[in-house]
Amino acid sequence: MSSHVSDPLLTPFSIGSVRLRNRVVSTSHEPAYTDNGMPADRYRRYHAEKARGGVGLTMIGGSAIVSRDSPAAFGNIDLSTDDVVPWLRKLTDEVHDLGTKVMIQVTHLGARSSNFTGDWLPLVSASRYREPAHRAFAKEAEDWDIDRIIADYAEAARRVADGGLDGLELQHWGHLMDSFVSPWLNHREDEYGGPLENRLRFPLRLLDAVRAAVPDDFVVGVRMSMDQLREDGLDSDDAIAILQRYIEHGVEFVSITGGRIESDRALAESIPGMGTPSAPFLELCRTVRAAVSIPVLHATRIADVPTARHAVDDGCVDLIGMTRAQIADPYLVEKMAAGEEDDIRPCVGANACLDAIYVSGSAHCIHNPATGREETLPQRIRTLGLARRSRRVVIVGAGPAGLEAARVCAMRGHDVTLLEASDRHGGQVAIAARSERRRDLIGIVDWRLQQVRKNGADVRFNVLADEDTVMELEPDVVIVATGGVPNTEICEGEEHVLDVWDVMTSPVVAGQRVLVYDDNGSYPALDAVERLARGGAEVVYASPERTIAVEVGAMNSPAYLRLMAERGVQSRLTERLIAVEETDDGLRAYLRNEYSDTDTTADVDAVVVDNGTLPNDELYLALRAGSLNGGAVDYDAFVDPLGTLRAQTLTASPHAAEVREPVLAGAGVREGAGSEAAPTLLGTGSSVTETPGAEAPAASHTAAGLVRPGTAPDAAGYELFRIGDATSSRNVHAAILDALRLSLLV
Incomplete structure (x- = not known):
């Protein structure tokens, strides 16, 4: 990979004693690739691939848990046991060998989990609280809970350091630390509640314990919302004042976000996806960076290289997180440094990487199927020869x-x-x-x-x-x-119905009464509802499911649900379309309740059906x-496929020598760079080539x-x-x- 010193993204940078080869970061997130809470082979391969792609810092373990009463809500790494240390060491050694630094996000989830998983222990928060997103009722943390959890944080930090990582990031945003500091969550009347100095008592004790548990050159940072965008929450002035106190207690960088995560709507606004403006919190970052002495990292909807480059070059941030962008293309940095930005697979903001965790059990990019499947699929086709x-x-x-x-x-x-x-x-x-x-x-x-x-x-x-x-x-x-092609073979009178393609490719008639029947549970019906409602139609959404668009996850559904509420779209759930017939005034749809077997009708001008497609x-x-x-x-x-290709090559040439993946130096080495052909690679560390x-x-x-x-x-x-x-x-x-x-x- 060529070195473009003039590119601000490719200049080295230091956080404390840790020197990064460039300013691009894959920030902490949890793809749910763990194996019984351990960052085993699948997890390691996923991060090693980004290191091969040239990233300066990869941060593992979105919300890695420190305590038994913080059960994994989405495949989190478990830092509450020494069993994790060898796995951390194996991952760190490989990523370090590839030129990338490694940190981890550490947390106690507080109320942001479930009472009915893990050891079924009661969740804790600063005060009694039920988080809307995870729906668990948490008790108010008692003195012994506070002491125990602080000790758990210190032990987790020790394990992370023993695992060879370069640092850790404390997850403040929406988790237990936040619940103590945020006035809308902390209603305590003891020494941990009331004025800010009391509310800071828990996080400052925690920071002191973590710093004491790790070596002096080990980096400790914090990820926090610098404006909670809530009247009774913390604004940027409050958050900066809190951050200044954290800096006094050893915090060496801040990963900035905005808003909150306690509900689907709040989370979708804080981690915006498709159809939303790019980089919504950069000016907030600029404000914070001007006020504090530590490096500022930020990652919200930085989906493309020009936006990332602007964020660094214009002084908004010191380090830029391109996390979803590197899920789409882990070789983003290598391609950028090689002057091949047109080869970068674009992140389209579909948020399938997040929603897929709850639909299919782990993160997937909507259009990079190799991500998370690095054992069986290559990220770089050319390395196969x-x-x-x-x-x-x-x-x-x-x-x-x-x-x-x-x-x-x-x-x-x-x-x-x-x-x-x-x-x-x-x-x-x-x-x-x-x-x-x-x-x-x-x-x-x-x-x-x-x-x-x-x-x-x-x-x-x-x-x-x-x-x-x-x-x-x-x-x-x-x-x-x-x-x-759309499948409308769904009921009697199917010749009278339209499909969602008809809606998306034709003008909408304002004032029409339209029934949109969704027996697929995915995006097409919602897209039709939105197009019709925005065009002035009177829309009724019906489905045999007990929820709206069951396959559309929490990251993307809030925007549709808001539109439906604002435009007066009615919902008829648990009702199956059984017939459509013509009337003198249009169409009559017959619907049958899935549970009571009772029939109702809807008189409309059009019926639109989404029932998937026929081959x-x-x-x-x-x-x-x-x-x-x-x-x-x-x-x-x-x-x-990679296993099949390895077997083929061994069969064809049983004495072929194994080759290893190239180690990236500096920002990395480019495939095919130099006068000799690049080696053919069939898999990490165990590949045979021609x-x-x-x-x-x-x-x-x-x-x-x-x-x-x-x-x-x-x-x-x-x-x-x-x-x-x-x-x-x-x-x-x-x-x-x-x-x-x-x-x-x-």
């Missing part, structure tokens, strides 16, 4: 799945032709991006189209591909990524009989073990696969994951 032999690959459909397949196949050296029936790319993502709120989603497909073209694929629009069209191209591999599979079915594999996929190979472009041994099968067993290695014909919604109605992440897995093995 070229495929064993170039094949003629025909891909049908330029939605997210087809574009990803074309990108990866082209980068692997295949001859790729991408056919799209319409005059533009994007598929369902392009339709979703018509929503004012979700317009940034277009970055998912725009970036891929640019990468597809940059890597030499032949993209052809306005081609309605049939069997003859595909066969004329004499393919070795056909990948059908034709997506799906657009005519081409796939037409090609299946003539294919070598009949469309079959070997799932063992499919779910572990030189890109070199003649490789013949493959023992045609597509990495994906074809039907018994197929001859050199059989004439084509293999056939389908991905994304052409298989079944799922989501963007699933479609891109399909495409990446398959394309690595073609």
Whole structure:
């Protein structure tokens, strides 16, 4: 990686005795990759990949817990036991070897957890309190609780230092520390309540205990809201005064945020996503930085390099957190330093990384399926080198799945032709991006189209591909990524209903009465509701579920719920649409309650249905009989492409030497830098390689073990696969994951 000294993001910086190679940070967050509370292999690989990508500081353990009565609410690291130390040491050693510093966020969650998990101990807060988001009732902390928890913080800090980390960050924001300091949460009448000096007694005792438990050169910081944006909360003057006291007790940096996190709405406003302004708290950072003597770190919605560069260059911050941006692309720093910013996979602010924890159990980027799957999927395609032999690959459909397949196949050296029936790319993502709120989603497909073209694929629009069209191209591999079409086969009288695509692509008639029926529980119905309501329609939302849009998480649902309340959208839950019929005045919808089996009606002008999609599979079915594999996929190979490639390479060249991942020096080394070709890497520390472009041994099968067993290695014909919604109605992440897995093995 080249060094651009003039770029403020790439200049070194020190926090206390810790020297960082640049100003870019991955701030503390919890992706729920722990194994029984331990930061084991999956956790380590995730952070090591960012270190390879050049980040200066990676902070692990969003809300790593210190006490038994602070049970993990979302896969938190458990610092309450010495068992964590070897795992911390293993992670830290690897990340340090790659040139990156490591810190951890430490906390007692207070009321921000559940009474009914872990050891089922009662939660504590400064005063009796029920946090709306986690819905647990916490007791007022007693003297013995306070003494015990402070001792737990000190022990956790000792374990972190023993684990070799460079520092820790105390999570103040919305957790136990905050509950003592914030007047709207602290109603105590003892020496820990009342005036500020009393309310500071607990956090100052805690700080003193932590500092005493760690070496002098170990960095201690704090993450706190510097303006709670609440009349009875702390404003910036209050917060700065509190921070000054913390500095006197050994705090060496502050990670600034704004607002609060006690409810879904508050959290969504403090960690804003798509459809919101960029970098909303930079001026607050500037105010704090001018008032304090310690480094200022900030991370809220800094999604792109120009914004990050401005934040540092204009004096708002000393260090800039690009956390979600590096979930989207952990090699952001390397690409920036190499002058390849157009190759950076953009963060589109979908907040799937956060909401996925509660939907699927761990964090996932909406359009980087390798994040969190570093053992089985590569973050950098080029490190794999070229495929064993170039094949003629025909891909049908330029939605997210087809574009990803074309990108990866082209980068692997295949001859790729991408056919799209319409005059533009994007598929369902392009339709979703018509929503004012979700317009940034277009970055998912725009970036891929640019990468597809940059890597030499032949993209052809306005081609309605049939069997003859595909066969004329004499393919070795056909990948059908034709997506799906809205499924309105949901009730009697389905011929009278519209689908959400109709709403998103047509003008809205003001004053119309519209029933939006959601039997999918995801974003499309809410996008239709928003578009209709903003256009002046009278909207009723109905669903058989017991909650609105059950698959839309807490980060994104508040914006829709606010719009529905402001625009008077009615909700009819636990009701299933069973029939629609025409009347003299429009349409009559019949709905049946899921629990009482009673029927009701709604007289409207239009009924809009979201029931997912039906596979657009005519081409796939037409090609299946003539294919070598009949469309079959070997799932063992499919779910572990890197393992499959390693096995192939060992089979082809059993005496091949292992190679290691490159160690980044300074800001890092760039793939392919210098006169020699970059090594081919098939996995962290255990990879076998062949030189890109070199003649490789013949493959023992045609597509990495994906074809039907018994197929001859050199059989004439084509293999056939389908991905994304052409298989079944799922989501963007699933479609891109399909495409990446398959394309690595073609």
